[in-house]
Structures are given as structure tokens and as C-alpha cells.
Amino acid sequence: MNSELWQRTEFREGGQAEISATTSFSEEMDNEVYDEMPTIESDMQELRSATERAISQIQDPLVLLDPDCLGETLLEWLVVLERILGPADHGSATAGDSITDGLGEERWDYLNACSEQQEESSLSSGEPRESMTEESPELGEKEDGCDSSEKEHEVSNETRPDPVRVASPKAVPMDLLADLNQLATLYTELSCFRKKEEENERALGCIAFLRRYFFLLDQERVRRMCLLCHQEQPEAQRSFTEAMLDVTQHSKVVEVIQRGDLLRSLRSLRELQPCSAPPLLAHLHRxxxxxxxxxVRSFTQFYPTVTPADIVTMAQQSHFLAYLDNLVQSRTEEDRLSFLQTLLEPESLRQDWLELALTHDAPQRCDTLTPDGEPRWHSHCFSWGYGRLLSLLIRLPADLSSKQKMAETCRSHGYWTGYISLCCELQRRTEAFSAICRLDDISLLQEAGGVEPQTLEEWKLLIRLSQRCSGASDSDQLTGVNGSGWSNGSEDCGGKMSPETLTLMLARCAGPDRAMAVLEECGVQLDLSPHSKLVCELLRVTEKRQRAMIQTMLERCDRFLWSQHA
Incomplete structure (x- = not known):
């Protein structure tokens, strides 16, 4: 037979074989697809039955109000959910492990064969075996290095969290998806707030469940849950943020944000309004x-959709403080105090925000406190970056223990205006007078919000304290412990605190004679300056004229009444 015809016959037979193989493969694929369809339907039906059974059990108050019974009900439902919608088996990973194991065995056989050949060659050449023993430690070190790298790889694989799944692996009917949403969110919340010692061995942890089944969860409820447990489980907040970034990655706003124009990005976000908080938070995070x-300073325009609790989990503390200050100052002056009160949920935030404002954009403690913890001379004149926010936090209503803690915090940071104000609220006026005398500023007594003595006993105490502190303040001022200059407003501070200035203040209130008597009772030997003597004389003359005028008016009133009676 002709060779060409023979080749063509072989080609024809090979082509027919390929066509038949392709046809059989397509038929097998079609059969697999048709076989999978009943399986998916049966899985969905099983999941629907388990979900309906769990919801019917949860509607029983005895189950809903008992955490143990509720947990058992959700665990029974979780078994079905894991089997049907859980992550697929890591077949590729196991295959990869088997491949690496096979390669490792081949490599080990190859090393053994090489070592045997080296032994044979060394024996045949007459080389001593010591050379082999010298090389063996090097091989041992290499093997140890390989083992350690493999162990590190295993540890890294164990600590790596599960990938966040934001889409369902199978098509789920909408009515079933709504029920799954309710149960999945309830399971996440229950596992989040359950203590570790109360966890069931069969239960799936909060973080793992959130990452595996985020496509089933109510985003707004998960957001609130993460805010409540942020201190105890910060990983929950990070997983939620990661999931929302993945959900919103195809939004048109992302393209605008990536261009780097802040104003245009904010305009695009405002155009999205009304928008729920979770997707908006993802864009703000970007x-x-x-x-x-x-x-962060511009995020105030998205309040109340985005709250300070959301920003504090996202931004640095100093940046959050700037946001909070801008948010409060955006209200009118009459509404700022009440608005700040509404933001304190829980009220323990008052102390946290106070300490935060006292530690950022604030003077150094060495400038406001002496080594023994007392006020430095005129250190209250330093400017505080968040002074307006501090004054509002101090004025907020609070219980006695909270006010006391705030006063100690202000004292420890050298915020003396706040400390004096809190001492007056707590009726610790002696401490307030002592701080004022050490600050050596009489305007703290004379201003509208000042601490003016109310009784003669307080005047006596203030005069004694001023005499005791005047020497220390003079030495503090002369040595220049507060720096080379008062460039931040201290030049505007009031006059000095001294027994003479206090005597003049008391003379204006109670009269010069009474003021001099109080000065003698305090045991203070004081020579008044000519100016002070002149002021006292003028006050005496004024007092006499006032008394004479009052006496004249009383006499006229008396004569008028007698004339009417007659």
C-alpha cells in the first residue's frame, strides 16, 4: 500500500478519536452539571428547613432569653450552614502539600544517593572518613534551617485569618437570605459578647464567623456591635472595615478618592446622601x-450618620481630638454644652476626652508644675490648644466622684483654671485659694467667673496664704523657671497677690476700718503704700458720705410719714 495513503488513514483515525474524546468530555460535563442541580436544590431545601426550625425555636421566650439554649439552637443551625455555604475544602492546598512532600522525599533520596556515592568514591580513593564527618555538621545545619523555615511557614499559615467573603458561593433565594441574615447576625452578636470561658468547643468564634459569612450579616448591626466591643475585640472592627472596603471597591467614588482631590471626594460623598453608615465609613477610611x-476635620459634615465613636476607631487620637473639637464648635455657643452632653455615650467618655485634650497641644508639665506638684507662677496664662473643649467638658454635669477625678486630672496636668473651677463646684475653696495664691494673679478673684471670698474667715485664710506664698512666687519669678519669656499671653495676666492688694479688696467690700481690723487679727504687720493709704482715705470719706446720705433720706421719710399720719 502507498505510504501516503497509509499516513492519511492514520490521520483520519486519529481525528475521529479526538472528536469522539471531545464529544464524550462535553457529555460528561453536561451530566455533571445536571447532576449538581438537584444537589444544590436539595442543599437549599435542607438549609431552609434548618433555618425555619431555628427561627421557630428562637421565637420561644424560654429559648431566646436563655443564652445556653439559644447557643445550642444556633449551633445546630451552624452545622448545616457550614456544610452548605461554608468555605470550600482547600484541595489545592493539600495537593500542594503533597507535591512538596513528594519533592522533599525525592530531594532526600537524592541527597542519600549522593552521600553514598561520595562514600564509595572516598573509600576507593583512599580518603579518610573524617572528611565526611566534617561535612556532616554543615548538612545538619542546612537541614535544621529547612526545618525551621518549614515551621515558620506553618505558624504563619495558622495565624493568617480567614479571607473575608462578601459574596455567597451559591445562589440563595431572597426569602431564605432574609432569615439567614437574622440568624447569622444573632450568632455573631452572641459569640462576640460571650466570655471565653463560656464558649462551646463546637462553636465558631466571632471573628472567624464574621469573616466567613459576612455576606449574610446585617452591616448596620455588625457596625454597632463592633463599636460596643472595640476595646475587648479590636480585631472585629478591623475585619468589618476590611469587609466593607471590599464591598465598596467598585463604587465610582473610589475612583474620585484615588485621584487625590479632597474637596471633590467630599462633594462626591455628599452626593451619595442619604447613605447608610457602613459604606460611607469605608469611603471615609480611604x-x-x-x-x-x-x-478627619472635614468628617463633621457627615454627622449624625457617622458618629465620634466611628471616628475614634479609625483615626489617631490627636486627629480624633481635632475632629471632636470641630464638631462641637460647629454648633452655636448656646447649644455646645448640651450637644456635647449628647455625645457622651457612655458617660465614661468624659474622663477619656478630658485626658486626651490635656495631653495634646498642651504646655509641658515642667512649665506648669513645680517638682513638688504645686502651681508655678503665672502658669495658668499658658494657652491650651483645646481650651474651649476643656472648659465645656468641665462644665458638664456629673456625679461627685467624676468631678473629683476630673479635678485631680486637671491638677496633675497643670490645667489650673479648670482645677480652680472644679474646686469651687466641689466646695474645696481652700485648695482653690491656695492655687490662686501660688499662681499670683489677683484677677482670678476679680473676674466674673472668679473665686471671690464670701466670708471674713475666707478673707483671713486668703491673706495668710498670700503672705506665705509671696516669697515663693517672687523667687520663682526671679529665677525664670517658666522659660525665657511669656510669649503666649502671660503679659496680660492681672496684678500680684499680696496682703496689701487683698486688704484693698476687702476695704472696698467691708470698709477700710474693718479691713484693717481683719489684717490685725491675721497677725500681719503691714505698712501700706501711699497709694493704698490714699485709697483707704477715699473709701472712708465715701463711706461717711454714704452714711450721711442714708441718714438724711431716713429722716425725710420719717417726716413724710408723720405728716401723712397727722
Missing amino acids: LYEKHGEAA
Whole structure:
């Protein structure tokens, strides 16, 4: 037979074989697809039955109000959920492990064969075996290095969290999806607030469940849950943020944010309104990563959709403080105090925010406190970056223990105006007078919000304290412990605190004679300056004229009444 015809016959037979193989493969694929369809339907039906059974059990108050019974009910439902909608088996990973194991065995056989050949060659050449023993430690070190790298790889794989799944692996009917949403969110909340010692061995942890089944969860409820447990489980907040960034990655706003124009990005976000908090937070997170503090200061326009609790989990403390100050100052002056009160949920935030404002953009403690913890001369004149916010926090109503803690915090940081104000609220006026005398500023007594003595006993105490502290303040001022200059407003501070100035203040209130008597009772030997003597004389003349005028008016009134009676 002709060779060409023979080749063509072989080609024809090979082509027919390929066509038949392709046809059989397509038929097998079609059969697999048709076989999978009943399986998916049966899985959905099983999941629906388990979900309806769990919801019917949860509607029983005895189950709903008992955490143990509720947990058991959800665990029974979780078994079905894991089997049907859980993450797929890591077949590729196991295959990869088997491949690496096979390669490792081949490599080990190859090393053994090489070592045997080296032994044979060394024996045949007459080389001593010591050379082999010298090389063996090097091989041992290499093997140890390989073992350690493999162990590190295993540890890294164990600590790596599960990927966040934001889409369902299978099509789920909408009515079933609504029920799954309710149960999945309830399971997440229950596992989040359950103590570790109360966890069931079969239960799936809060973080793992959140990452595996985020596509089933109510985003707003998960957001509130993460805010409540942020201190105990910060990983929950990070997983939620990661999931929302993945959900919103295809939004048109992301393209605008990536261009780097902050104003245009904010305009695009405002155009999205009304928008729920979770997707908006994801976009704000992108803005903060790109622009930092400048972006955070502009987030006040999205209140109340985005609250300070959301920002504190996203931004640095100093940036959050700038946001909070801008948010409060955006209200009118009459509404700021009440508005700040509404933000304190829980009220323990008052102390946290106070300490935060006292530690950022604030004077150094060495400038406001002496080594023994007392006020430095005129140190209250330093400017505080968040002074307006501090004054509002101090004026907020609070219980006695909270006010006492705030007063100690202000004292420890050298915020003396706040400390004096809190001492007056707590009826610790002696401590307030002592601080005022050490600060050596009489305007703290004379101003509208000042601490003016109310009784003669307080005047006596104040005069004694001023005499005791005047020497210390003079030495403090002369040595220049507060720096080279008062460039931040201290030049505007009031006059000095001294027995003479206090005597003149008392003379204006109670008269010069009474003031001099109090001065003698305090045991203070004081020579008044000519100016002070002149003021006292003028006050005496004024007092006499006032008494004479009062006497004249009383006599006229008396004569008028007698004339009417007659």
C-alpha cells in the first residue's frame, strides 16, 4: 500500500478519536452539571428547613432569653450552614502539600544517593572518613534551617485569618437570605459578647464567623456591635472595615478618592446622601488613609450618620481630638454644652476626652508644675490648644466622684483654671485659694467667673496664704523657671497677690476700718503704700458720705410719714 495513503488513514483515525474524546468530555460535563442541580436544590431545601426550625425555636421566650439554649439552637443551625455555604475544602492546598512532600522525599533520596556515592568514591580513593564527618555538621545545619523555615511557614499559615467573603458561593433565594441574615447576625452578636470561658468547643468564634459569612450579616448591626466591643475585640472592627472596603471597591467614588482631590471626594460623598453608615465609613477610611488629619476635620459634615465613636476607631487620637473639637464648635455657643452632653455615650467618655485634650497641644508639665506638684507662677496664662473643649467638658454635669477625678486630672496636668473651677463646684475653696495664691494673679478673684471670698474667715485664710506664698512666687519669678519669656499671653495676666492688694479688696467690700481690723487679727504687720493709704482715705470719706446720705433720706421719710399720719 502507498505510504501516503497509509499516513492519511492514520490521520483520519486519529481525528475521529479526538472528536469522539471531545464529544464524550462535553457529555460528561453536561451530566455533571445536571447532576449538581438537584444537589444544590436539595442543599437549599435542607438549609431552609434548618433555618425555619431555628427561627421557630428562637421565637420561644424560654429559648431566646436563655443564652445556653439559644447557643445550642444556633449551633445546630451552624452545622448545616457550614456544610452548605461554608468555605470550600482547600484541595489545592493539600495537593500542594503533597507535591512538596513528594519533592522533599525525592530531594532526600537524592541527597542519600549522593552521600553514598561520595562514600564509595572516598573509600576507593583512599580518603579518610573524617572528611565526611566534617561535612556532616554543615548538612545538619542546612537541614535544621529547612526545618525551621518549614515551621515558620506553618505558624504563619495558622495565624493568617480567614479571607473575608462578601459574596455567597451559591445562589440563595431572597426569602431564605432574609432569615439567614437574622440568624447569622444573632450568632455573631452572641459569640462576640460571650466570655471565653463560656464558649462551646463546637462553636465558631466571632471573628472567624464574621469573616466567613459576612455576606449574610446585617452591616448596620455588625457596625454597632463592633463599636460596643472595640476595646475587648479590636480585631472585629478591623475585619468589618476590611469587609466593607471590599464591598465598596467598585463604587465610582473610589475612583474620585484615588485621584487625590479632597474637596471633590467630599462633594462626591455628599452626593451619595442619604447613605447608610457602613459604606460611607469605608469611603471615609480611604479618605483618611490618603489625606490624614485634613480629611478627619472635614468628617463633621457627615454627622449624625457617622458618629465620634466611628471616628475614634479609625483615626489617631490627636486627629480624633481635632475632629471632636470641630464638631462641637460647629454648633452655636448656646447649644455646645448640651450637644456635647449628647455625645457622651457612655458617660465614661468624659474622663477619656478630658485626658486626651490635656495631653495634646498642651504646655509641658515642667512649665506648669513645680517638682513638688504645686502651681508655678503665672502658669495658668499658658494657652491650651483645646481650651474651649476643656472648659465645656468641665462644665458638664456629673456625679461627685467624676468631678473629683476630673479635678485631680486637671491638677496633675497643670490645667489650673479648670482645677480652680472644679474646686469651687466641689466646695474645696481652700485648695482653690491656695492655687490662686501660688499662681499670683489677683484677677482670678476679680473676674466674673472668679473665686471671690464670701466670708471674713475666707478673707483671713486668703491673706495668710498670700503672705506665705509671696516669697515663693517672687523667687520663682526671679529665677525664670517658666522659660525665657511669656510669649503666649502671660503679659496680660492681672496684678500680684499680696496682703496689701487683698486688704484693698476687702476695704472696698467691708470698709477700710474693718479691713484693717481683719489684717490685725491675721497677725500681719503691714505698712501700706501711699497709694493704698490714699485709697483707704477715699473709701472712708465715701463711706461717711454714704452714711450721711442714708441718714438724711431716713429722716425725710420719717417726716413724710408723720405728716401723712397727722
